[in-house]
Amino acid sequence: MQIAEPLLKAIEELSKLPGIGRKTAQRLALFMLKTNDEDVQKLVNALLELKTKIHFCSKCYNLAVDDLCEICQNPKRDQGILCVVEEASDVIAIEKTNEFNGLYHVIGGILSPLSGVGPEDLRIKELIRRFEYETINEVILALNADTEGETTSLYLARLIKPLVSKVTRIARGLPIGGDLEFADEATIGRAMLSRNLL
């Protein structure tokens, strides 16, 4: 038996999503066949609205419904601190902490020579241009703590340092609740180096 064409197609499209393999895609497609039409229509509408109503903020490239995102529109945010992140999902993660009240700049990826991602593929030009018309006192680099995040941070720091008095980077060390015994050597080593005075 061949799997029916419409089912095959749905499985194919679903398995293009990140983290969804062929088996999961089949399970999702079969689930939708069992679901009532209305619920599938709701999902479809939500996806279409997502694409039509949300775009990137023209200033910081965070997700926005209007031309500027909610954060850039908010006069209460500290306009003098700029936090550079990789993706819009990082903005959501940092906002959840309630520890940051400045503005963001989403560069939209990470430098990766192996995947062919160079500086021109990221929104780095757009970041540099912000210094021309904004008064920024501090830039916080909040990229991932892996090799590529490291490289990109160093690259950005070199570019930005002539433009702003303070360039910082989020701390790396033992995660909260983390067990020293189970932490890897690189993390422990970094935690030792970056120790704080009590």
Add this chain to the structure above:
Amino acid sequence: MQIAEPLLKAIEELSKLPGIGRKTAQRLALFMLKTNDEDVQKLVNALLELKTKIHFCSKCYNLAVDDLCEICQNPKRDQGILCVVEEASDVIAIEKTNEFNGLYHVIGGILSPLSGVGPEDLRIKELIRRFEYETINEVILALNADTEGETTSLYLARLIKPLVSKVTRIARGLPIGGDLEFADEATIGRAMLSRNLL
């Protein structure tokens, strides 16, 4: 910052899917924001076609594009053997083995008093009715090998035995490639009991 409404809605709808938690739903929604419009449209179309073009076979309740599914339509299949399975996905799994050439009956679930699923919620009446107009020599019960599958198999066997000369059930034992040492006691016990003469 509030997450933008259309994003929130997409996350909500996606997290209704089985095995998709809130975090995965957010990752999928953000992925779709980055994907070009055309690809999202393709996915949406595939899902809508899935719902409009595929329905349940009027005879065996397998997935079908026409009134009858491909298997029920095929005159080369052995019309005398009926394999009872829980879901359409089980038909796909069994068809992949190329070991079965009869017909199917998809009951659409499993008896589960705890979840409130009784015989009237499954396509058991429809199964019984098939014996009136089809000449069936053997019914193979191919339900899952867990407690609920067990219970449902025994329930069905009692119902069907007066109607057909042979009611069988797929073997339970050590999975192929399975290591005796790592198999659970219930499986080893069953494999011992159901041992075959060489």
